[in-house]
Amino acid sequence: MTGDVQIQLMRLLHGQLPEEKARALRDRLAREPELALAYRRLERAWAGLELPPAAPAPLGFTSRVMARLGAGSPVVPWSKAPLWVRATGAAALLAGVLLGMGVGIGWMPKETHAHTGLPPLTESYLAMVNDSTAPALPPAQGGEARQ
Amino acid sequence: MSGSEKAAADPGWEVLARVAAGEVDAFATLVEAHQDRLLRLCERLLGDVEEARDAAQEVFLRAFRKAAEFQPQGQVFTWLYRIATNYCLNKLRRRRLVRFIQLEGSEEREAAPIDPPDSAPDPATALAARQRWGSTRRAIAGLPAGQRAVLILARFEGLSYRQIAEVLGITEGAVESRLFRAMRRIESAQELRSSRVS
Numbered sequence: 001m002t003g004d005v006q007i008q009l010m011r012l013l014h015g016q017l018p019e020e021k022a023r024a025l026r027d028r029l030a031r032e033p034e035l036a037l038a039y040r041r042l043e044r045a046w047a048g049l050e051l052p053p054a055a056p057a058p059l060g061f062t063s064r065v066m067a068r069l070g071a072g073s074p075v076v077p078w079s080k081a082p083l084w085v086r087a088t089g090a091a092a093l094l095a096g097v098l099l100g101m102g103v104g105i106g107w108m109p110k111e112t113h114a115h116t117g118l119p120p121l122t123e124s125y126l127a128m129v130n131d132s133t134a135p136a137l138p139p140a141q142g143g144e145a146r147q
Numbered sequence: 148m149s150g151s152e153k154a155a156a157d158p159g160w161e162v163l164a165r166v167a168a169g170e171v172d173a174f175a176t177l178v179e180a181h182q183d184r185l186l187r188l189c190e191r192l193l194g195d196v197e198e199a200r201d202a203a204q205e206v207f208l209r210a211f212r213k214a215a216e217f218q219p220q221g222q223v224f225t226w227l228y229r230i231a232t233n234y235c236l237n238k239l240r241r242r243r244l245v246r247f248i249q250l251e252g253s254e255e256r257e258a259a260p261i262d263p264p265d266s267a268p269d270p271a272t273a274l275a276a277r278q279r280w281g282s283t284r285r286a287i288a289g290l291p292a293g294q295r296a297v298l299i300l301a302r303f304e305g306l307s308y309r310q311i312a313e314v315l316g317i318t319e320g321a322v323e324s325r326l327f328r329a330m331r332r333i334e335s336a337q338e339l340r341s342s343r344v345s
Contacts, residue, residue, distance in 0.1 A: 065175075
């Protein structure tokens with residue numbers, strides 16, 4: 001018997017099979033003793049699972065839960081926060097970014113050579129590219145020197 | 148009735164909406180309505196009444212904290228079951244060894260304190276019932292956590308495969324596969340026990 005048929009038997013037992021399929025399987029059960037035996041075994045195993053009735057909630061259970069909640073309130077996710085909260089948050093974020101950019105730009109030295117004694121990098125690079133008398137780059141290791 | 152109509156018809160969602168709007172006391176209604184079934188589920192999963200009470204409290208606290216994120220889909224109890232199952236399975240996985248595994252092989256301890264007082268007409272019937280409960284506990288304790296959850300939700304909570312899939316966040320195919328494997332183990336255990344007795 002395939003696992004698929006056994007799963008169908010289990011679905012039949014649990015009332016989880018569509019009526020048409022259930023009828024077809026019941027017909028097979030009436031004709032096939034081996035299948036009927038497997039079904040009975042499953043039925044017995046299922047019925048044999050027994051546990052005592054659970055105890056009801058102890059007295060004062062709700063009060064204890066509510067006491068533990070205390071003054072706490074549910075955390076509202078960002079998407080469900082009121083519009084003014086989201087607008088304020090977005091404005092604060094934007095202000096932070098702009099402030100950060102402003103501070104960064106303010107700190108950036110305009111003339112690098114004023115601090116290092118060297119010309120600004122861009123000017124240095126352009127000068128080197130345009131200067132045909134500049135020394136050639138050393139050849140890369142293991143490769144041929146460029147012309 | 149469609150799923151969304153069911154969701155709309157479940158008054159629990161309205162209560163949750165009130166809680167999310169800051170009406171904390173409304174949560175008591177939800178606790179009152181669902182405490183028995185949540186305690187029962189936690190007890191089945193954890194196998195211990197005291198632990199189940201702590202777990203159920205924790206589940207309600209988590210539900211309260213998540214109230215603002217709720218999506219009214221399905222029914223409130225399946226949403227609570229999802230929180231409870233995740234919590235209990237994590238607890239089981241953390242401690243690795245469930246308490247009722249320790250009961251294995253001990254006839255005396257089969258009559259565990261969590262069993263309710265005898266209501267059977269005669270002592271022999273009461274004893275037989277306790278033995279069946281003990282066997283079931285041991286059989287369930289021998290299952291991997293995922294199979295255990297599916298079996299408990301199907302057998303003792305009476306949930307459909309679709310509801311179980313919703314609670315556990317898995318497909319219906321995965322539900323039937325886990326249940327099938329769980330039943331194979333249970334059948335084998337029952338056959339082994341019968342052969343020992345005979």
